[in-house]
Amino acid sequence: MTTTSKGVLVFGATGNMGGAAARELLKRGWRVRAVTRDPQSEKAQALAALGAELVQADMDDPASLEAAFDGVTRVFSVQNWSISGVEGEIRQGKHVADAAKTAGVTHLVFGSAGVGQPDTGVPHFDCKVVVERYMRDELGLPVTVIRPGPFMELMTDKAFFPPLAAWGMMPKIVGWETPLPWTAVADIGAAIANVFENPTKWIGRDIDLIGDVASMRQCQQAFKAITGKKPFGIGLPVALFNKMAGPEMVTMWRWLADYLAANDINAAKGEMLAAAREACPQLHSVTDWLKSERNGQGL
The missing domain is CATH 3.90.25 (UDP-galactose 4-epimerase; domain 1)
Structure with a gap:
């Protein structure tokens, strides 16, 4: 993937949000580099059949991330607390952010959850806020945050x-x-693709995708x-x-x-849906x- 190509590095590509993003981007003619720990898995092979480039990497292994980011300018980042635990989610999210900073990524879309506020008492909501603030406040990355229901x-x-x-x-x-x-998972993929297609509009913004x-x-x-x-x-x-x-x-x-x-x-339903349709008109x-x-x- 060259730096001038219409390409995106997608984490969580065999999961819900990342998988939806990868499929939608491929459908629209984007080049997708799908990050997976197991390229031979059924879900990974299904993405490869659709045209995705598979890259083996682990968010707990910064060296493998460095290779995955080679030639990348756009990335979709998401972590799964149910696999790594909340401390692991923070660690992995920061590893991806660090790799993005080193690679000079021009747009990072982050798959979050909750309401974007700290100290909710829900660990897998709060840990995402930690990662969001790290990316924006400490690293100064060009970030768009998507929060589905x-x-x-x-x-x-x-x-x-x-x-x-x-x-x-x-x-x-x-x-x-x-x-x-x-939120329908397919709509998350559509919103992510729309955001990547219009970075000037969406960098620095949060999207409550309901x-x-x-x-x-x-x-x-x-x-x-x-x-x-x-x-x-x-x-x-x-x-x-x-x-x-x-x-x-x-x-x-x-x-x-x-x-x-x-x-x-x-x-607030009307206002919420109108705001979400800005990112995904066909909700x-x-x-x-x-x-x-x-x-x-x-x-």
Whole structure:
């Protein structure tokens, strides 16, 4: 990848946000260098089949990052706390930022979460703020931050255990009637591509990428209207769920319930969606997304 090429180095390329970014960029004719620890994995090979260049690197190995950044001017960075832990996420995020600084990257798009405020009490939100501030305040990198809401895929993707999580514990803790912000993973990829295509507009900005606001009850009703059946849910005792999945998810859902109780996002829905459409004009609503899943046989 030459420095003058229309190319992007994509971290997390076999995950949700990075994978969506890689696929969308490839579809638009960009050159994608996909970072993976295992180039032979099924997901990595699927990206290679679409035209991605695979590069083996580890965010905990700065030397491997130096090679991955060779000839790169644009990068999408995202880390996964569920794999590395929150301290590992901070460490890896800083390693990527350091490599970007050394390489002279002209635009870094960072996949974040939460509301961009420190000390929420949700570790995997707070650690992202640490990385954001490091990139901007300490390194002075040209950064755009994208913050999606809960993925719509939580409702259907088996990797997220929908009966237990989205349709079981989430409404139990957050409530069936509480309006929630939602984001389709494909929309994240589209937004990232749009941002890279217009760096002058987006460098230095944060994007709260929310595609819809809907309660779990409304999501349940939409699911039934489209599939003809209610989604199956299992509500376990919280203590048992914590033993199975760890306390992080419950901590996040409880924070979300408190945050939404103090902030009327229904009242702000129009403004939120308008701001998000600036980055991704074709945002999916929950109903639109469920229909697309149904048509694609994901339901």
